[in-house]
Each structure stands twice: as structure tokens, then as C-alpha cells.
Amino acid sequence: MKVLVSRLFFLVFVVLGVTFVTFIISHLIPGDPAQMIAGQRASPEVYAKIRAQLGLDRPIWAQYLLFLQGLLQGDLGTSIRTQQPVLDDLRHYFPATLELVLFAFLLALFVGIPLGVYAAARKDTVIDALIRLLAVSGISIPVFWYGLVLILIFYGKLDLLPSGGRIDPSISPPATITGLYVIDSLLEGNWAAFKSSLAHLVLPGITLAFAQLALIVKQTRAAMIEVLRQDYIRTARSLGIPSRKIYFRYALKNALIPTTTVVGLAIGALLAGAVVTETIFSWPGMGKYVVEAIGYLDFPAIMGFTLIVSVGYVILNFLVDWIYTLLDPQIRL
Amino acid sequence: MEPLLSVRNLTTMFTSGRRAARAVDGVDLDIFSGETLALVGESGSGKSVTSLSILRLIPDPPGKIVAGEIRFEGRDLLSLSEREMNRIRGRRIAMIFQEPMTALNPVFTIGEQLVEAVRVHRSMRRSEAERLAATWLERVGIGRPEAMLRAYPHQLSGGQRQRVMIAMAMINEPALLIADEPTTALDVTIQAQILDLMRELKRRTNTALLLITHDLGVVAEMADRVAVMYAGQIVEEAPAERLFDDPRHPYTRGLIRSMPRLDDDRPRLEPIPGTVPPAHAFPPGCRFAPRCPFRTEACAAMPALRPFGRPEDGHRVRCHLAETLPVEPAAAASNG
Numbered sequence: 001m002k003v004l005v006s007r008l009f010f011l012v013f014v015v016l017g018v019t020f021v022t023f024i025i026s027h028l029i030p031g032d033p034a035q036m037i038a039g040q041r042a043s044p045e046v047y048a049k050i051r052a053q054l055g056l057d058r059p060i061w062a063q064y065l066l067f068l069q070g071l072l073q074g075d076l077g078t079s080i081r082t083q084q085p086v087l088d089d090l091r092h093y094f095p096a097t098l099e100l101v102l103f104a105f106l107l108a109l110f111v112g113i114p115l116g117v118y119a120a121a122r123k124d125t126v127i128d129a130l131i132r133l134l135a136v137s138g139i140s141i142p143v144f145w146y147g148l149v150l151i152l153i154f155y156g157k158l159d160l161l162p163s164g165g166r167i168d169p170s171i172s173p174p175a176t177i178t179g180l181y182v183i184d185s186l187l188e189g190n191w192a193a194f195k196s197s198l199a200h201l202v203l204p205g206i207t208l209a210f211a212q213l214a215l216i217v218k219q220t221r222a223a224m225i226e227v228l229r230q231d232y233i234r235t236a237r238s239l240g241i242p243s244r245k246i247y248f249r250y251a252l253k254n255a256l257i258p259t260t261t262v263v264g265l266a267i268g269a270l271l272a273g274a275v276v277t278e279t280i281f282s283w284p285g286m287g288k289y290v291v292e293a294i295g296y297l298d299f300p301a302i303m304g305f306t307l308i309v310s311v312g313y314v315i316l317n318f319l320v321d322w323i324y325t326l327l328d329p330q331i332r333l
Numbered sequence: 334m335e336p337l338l339s340v341r342n343l344t345t346m347f348t349s350g351r352r353a354a355r356a357v358d359g360v361d362l363d364i365f366s367g368e369t370l371a372l373v374g375e376s377g378s379g380k381s382v383t384s385l386s387i388l389r390l391i392p393d394p395p396g397k398i399v400a401g402e403i404r405f406e407g408r409d410l411l412s413l414s415e416r417e418m419n420r421i422r423g424r425r426i427a428m429i430f431q432e433p434m435t436a437l438n439p440v441f442t443i444g445e446q447l448v449e450a451v452r453v454h455r456s457m458r459r460s461e462a463e464r465l466a467a468t469w470l471e472r473v474g475i476g477r478p479e480a481m482l483r484a485y486p487h488q489l490s491g492g493q494r495q496r497v498m499i500a501m502a503m504i505n506e507p508a509l510l511i512a513d514e515p516t517t518a519l520d521v522t523i524q525a526q527i528l529d530l531m532r533e534l535k536r537r538t539n540t541a542l543l544l545i546t547h548d549l550g551v552v553a554e555m556a557d558r559v560a561v562m563y564a565g566q567i568v569e570e571a572p573a574e575r576l577f578d579d580p581r582h583p584y585t586r587g588l589i590r591s592m593p594r595l596d597d598d599r600p601r602l603e604p605i606p607g608t609v610p611p612a613h614a615f616p617p618g619c620r621f622a623p624r625c626p627f628r629t630e631a632c633a634a635m636p637a638l639r640p641f642g643r644p645e646d647g648h649r650v651r652c653h654l655a656e657t658l659p660v661e662p663a664a665a666a667s668n669g
Contacts, residue, residue, distance in 0.1 A: 230435060235436045238390060238422055238502075240454060257440075329487070
């Protein structure tokens with residue numbers, strides 16, 4: 001309980017800090033949204049009116065206080081570009097991003113960890129070298145490059161997978177239950193929608209996951225190699241416990257402690273990475289929304305996005321701390 | 334009588350880079366049911382590698398058993414598949430290690446580890462295995478065993494952890510227990526308790542014990558027979574009493590002389606000068622010769638391990654000078 005209170009307190013500070021910094025930066029960028037809305041040839045009166053509407057005529061600290069005041073009432077302001085409340089916009093785009101990030105996360109986790117274990121178990125063999133090569137590629141090749149290459153191969157050449165959107169335009173999306181098409185279509189029993197939405201997830205999911213998968217492989221491999229050297233692994237072998245069980249149970253639970261740190265960071269990086277991936281794959285999520293907002297100098301939308309991501313990040317970190325206590329009996333919150 | 338374990342010409346090599354070394358070089362050992370054989374030597378003599386080789390736990394790479402035969406209960410362990418070997422490890426041959434602080438998995442409870450040790454070999458319900466685990470914890474002298482099952486290793490003292498290790502090794506009542514320096518990392522008072530415990534469990538289950546140690550005090554207290562190792566080879570082997578009464582290898586004499594004792598009137602201990610050479614730099618001929626006060630020209634040739642005295646004495650020595658070595662007054666007087 002005490003921990004929870006202190007974490008919430010921490011959250012308040014993070015939100016204050018993040019919003020403050022984002023606010024300053026986005027208002028220091030040269031450019032004037034009022035000018036963009038009014039157009040080049042608007043009269044000074046119209047321009048002044050629009051500035052007043054947007055609150056841009058007030059001093060910057062007053063604008064920030066106004067933003068915080070709205071925030072306390074659960075109001076993130078109105079998007080300059082869409083003319084909709086930012087909260088509604090984000091609510092609309094959030095499930096798509098969540099679906100993509102979750103898919104990429106599961107991919108990075110459930111492919112990355114076994115690959116790391118496997119590489120460590122077969123250390124210094126060809127298999128290990130191949131897995132390490134994969135990991136190095138994931139870390140060093142930029143996202144937009146292999147995103148485009150994947151599209152070129154699997155959509156352009158092979159025509160196996162779609163290259164954009166969440167679902168085939170000829171199929172109507174499932175009714176919103178969770179907002180995640182793959183899950184909603186399953187709940188509905190809509191097989192066609194499930195297949196289509198899953199197929200649409202594959203390329204952007206791999207693209208988004210690759211770099212984090214690589215980091216998880218590297219970390220898991222390093223941690224496993226360290227753990228496999230420990231005396232208690234020799235003890236387990238001396239008791240006749242089969243190798244597979246030693247790797248995936250006895251060693252992995254120890255190796256997951258340092259890996260958890262990387263996994264926590266990976267989720268944050270996936271949220272941030274969604275911005276680029278969604279743009280490449282025209283994925284209708286928050287990332288694409290915010291890229292468009294930036295083009296418009298849509299301050300409220302940018303602020304709203306930043307806020308959501310940073311709050312999500314803090315909550316994830318809290319989860320990571322909690323997972324440590326499950327893995328390591330010597331850690332108490 | 335057929336020995337329980339019979340090791341012949343065991344040779345284990347370690348490779349690092351282009352350098353290969355025979356850490357264990359042609360070792361022969363026999364252990365009979367219920368007896369305690371002590372394997373003695375300084376660090377680097379190859380005694381731990383020998384014991385790990387028996388269970389085929391040498392990390393490969395860099396280690397490899399390159400020759401020999403390990404017969405146990407009628408089978409050659411070196412010809413078994415990994416799967417068949419896993420049915421022997423922990424079930425028929427179990428092992429206790431030197432470092433109780435690191436030998437238990439830190440993220441699983443004592444109960445989980447004990448239960449696993451049982452259930453990997455026997456189809457037993459979890460609750461049943463837990464009861465057995467508690468029984469064994471009690472047997473190794475751990476109070477409140479039910480509560481201890483839920484404890485993690487870091488909540489236990491070193492002595493308690495070694496007791497848990499012993500329980501884990503003995504829980505399937507193996508025919509052979511290999512104990513590699515089981516008391517070295519413990520306080521002296523705890524050492525005595527652990528040795529007592531091992532003796533008692535041995536009597537109860539008729540388990541044979543291969544006790545690896547550098548501590549001749551422990552040997553004197555526990556062993557029926559002793560094999561002394563130096564530089565990867567057995568240099569002397571004899572029933573314990575005989576070895577202490579009439580050691581015939583200069584190295585054995587050195588070990589005994591460097592042992593502190595209560596009835597000592599020597600001004601100080603006499604260490605053996607020099608150290609065990611590393612395995613890649615074993616000298617040709619007698620490996621102990623460079624450190625040996627008695628060495629002669631004959632020692633340039635490698636001596637064989639050969640019987641000394643009557644064959645039924647079970648005394649074997651690897652020394653050209655075994656017969657001519659003077660009777661040791663200190664050794665002869667000490668063991669009364």
C-alpha cells in the first residue's frame with residue numbers, strides 16, 4: 001500500500017515533468033498553427049481571432065497552467081487539426097496502437113527469449129553464430145529500411161501479406177469489444193475478419209518487434225551463459241535433471257531477472273517505435289495520428305500523445321518492479 | 334567380491350586454445366558397497382576432475398574424457414546415452430559439492446528443489462514427495478522441516494545449506510555418494526557435525542562414499558581406504574590405517590608431515606616445497622621428482638603403480654624407491 005502511494009506520487013512528478021518539457025519544446029518550434037489554419041491571405045482580424053480561440057495570445061506560462069487545469073478535469077483540449085477533443089481522438093486511435101504494440105511485444109518476448117536460451121545452450125556453434133547475427137542485424141539496421149524491404153518482398157514480390165491498414169477494406173471490422181480487431185473478431189466468431197486482421201499485423205508487427213527482439217535475444221543469451229556457469233546448474237545436472245528442463249526452468253528463471261529490465265525498456269521503445277512503423281504501414285494508430293499532428297503543429301494532440309505514452313511507461317515500470325519480486329525471492333518492494 | 338564402481342585407465346583432457354592437458358591421466362579406482370574411499374591430494378591434483386568424470390559432468394568444451402572405462406553396477410557409464418546417464422545421476426550415484434552457498438538454486442524454495450530431485454526419478458505425487466522431503470530434512474538434522482520446505486536458500490546458514498545438499502543427494506538412497514570437499518567451506522564445529530551426519534546416513538543406507546578431500550584429518554576420521562592423487566595420477570593407495578602407519582610414497586609422507594596435530598613437538602609444520610605443476614607442464618618421468626627430497630637418476634623414468642608388500646594388503650605405490658625409503662619415525666609414532 002505504502003509502495004502504491006509512493007508510486008502514484010512519483011507518477012504525478014513524471015507527468016508534470018514530461019508535460020512541462022514537451023510543452024516548452026513544442027512551443028519553441030518555429031511555426032504558427034494559427035497562421036496555418038487562417039491561411040496565407042487571411043486578414044489580421046481573422047488571424048487574431050483564431051489566435052485568441054487557440055489561446056495562443058496569452059503568455060506561455062498561462063497557456064501551460066491552462067493545460068494543467070484542463071488535465072485535472074480530464075480534458076486534454078481540442079485538436080487544432082481534427083477539431084475533435086484530443087481525448088476522443090486518442091481513444092479512437094489507441095486500440096490500433098495497442099494491438100500492434102502487444103503483438104510486437106509478444107513476438108519479441110516469445111521468440112526472443114527461446115532464441116537467447118538456445119544460443120546460450122549451443123554457445124560457440126553455428127546455431128549460436130546465426131542467432132547472434134540476427135540479433136546484431138536487429139540492433140544495427142534502421143526500422144524504416146527493413147520495414148520497406150519486408151513490404152517489397154512479402155507484398156511486392158510474393159504478394160503473400162498486405163502492406164497497410166488493419167483489415168481488408170472489403171471486410172467490415174468486428175464490433176468493438178476490446179478494440180483489438182484480432183481479439184474482437186475471435187470473440188465474434190468472425191473467421192474472415194480474424195484472418196485478415198492477423199495477416200495485416202504480421203509485417204508491421206515484425207518490423208516493430210525486430211529491434212527489441214534483438215535486444216532481448218542478446219540479453220537472454222548473455223544472462224543464460226552467466227547462469228549456466230553457476231554451481232547450482234552443476235547440482236541440477238548431478239541430480240539427473242534433463243538438459244531441457246535445466247535450461248528452460250532452472251537456468252531461465254535466474255536469467256530472466258536481468259532480462260526483465262530489458263523487457264521493460266522494450267515495451268517503452270515499442271510504444272515510441274510505433275510512430276515510425278505506423279507511418280510506414282499506414283497503420284491507423286496513435287503514432288500515425290501524432291505524426292500528422294506534428295505536421296500541423298497541433299499542440300494539444302502532441303501533448304496528449306506524449307502524456308499517454310509517458311503514463312503508460314511509468315505503469316509498465318511499476319509492473320517490471322513487481323515482476324522482479326516474482327522472480328527473485330531476495331527482492332521485496 | 335565385485336566392486337560397486339570400478340574405474341580403469343580414466344583419462345580426462347582439457348583443451349585451451351592449442352594446448353591440451355591430461356588433468357586425469359590413467360586413473361584406476363575400485364569402490365565396494367558400503368565402504369568409504371578417500372581421494373586425497375592438493376588442489377590441481379585432479380581429484381575433482383576424477384569425481385566429475387565419473388558422473389560425466391565435465392563441461393565439454395573444454396574438458397573431455399578421452400579414454401578409460403567406468404563400470405558401475407555392471408554397465409560402462411562412458412558408453413551410456415545422456416538419457417541413460419540421467420537415470421543414474423541422482424538416483425544411483427549422487428554428489429555433494431564443496432560450496433554450499435552457491436550449490437542451491439537461489440530462486441527456488443528448498444522444498445521445490447528437493448521435490449524435483451525425487452520426482453525426476455520416481456513417479457510420486459507432489460504431496461508424497463513433499464512428505465519424503467520433510468522426512469529427509471529431519472534426518473539431516475534440520476528443525477521445523479515443514480517450514481524449511483518453503484524457505485529460500487538465502488534464508489539458510491552455510492551449515493544448513495550443506496545439510497540440505499546432503500538430503501537432496503541422499504533422498505533417493507543412491508548406491509554411491511561422491512562428496513567433493515563437503516566440509517571445506519564450513520566452520521570447524523559444523524564440519525564435525527556434517528561428517529557425523531554423513532557417517533550415520535551411510536550406515537543407515539549402506540551407501541558407498543567417495544570422499545574427496547585435501548584434509549587428512551577428515552580422511553583419518555572417515556576413510557576405510559585412501560587413494561592419494563598427484564598431478565593427475567594415483568601415486569599411492571592403501572587401507573587408511575596402513576597408509577598413515579607406513580606411507581611409502583614421498584608425496585604421501587609430505588602430506589602427512591604437513592598436517593597439524595595435537596601431539597606435535599615439531600617447532601613448525603613442514604610444507605612440501607613447490608606446487609603441483611599445471612597439467613600441460615607435467616614433467617616427464619616421475620611427476621613428483623622435482624619436489625622430491627629422495628629423487629635419484631631412476632626417477633627420470635615414469636614409475637608404475639605397483640603392489641607393495643603382500644598383495645592382500647591392498648597397498649600400491651607409484652615410486653621407484655618405495656622399498657628403500659627409510660621408515661618414517663614421525664609417521665610411525667603418530668598413529669597409535
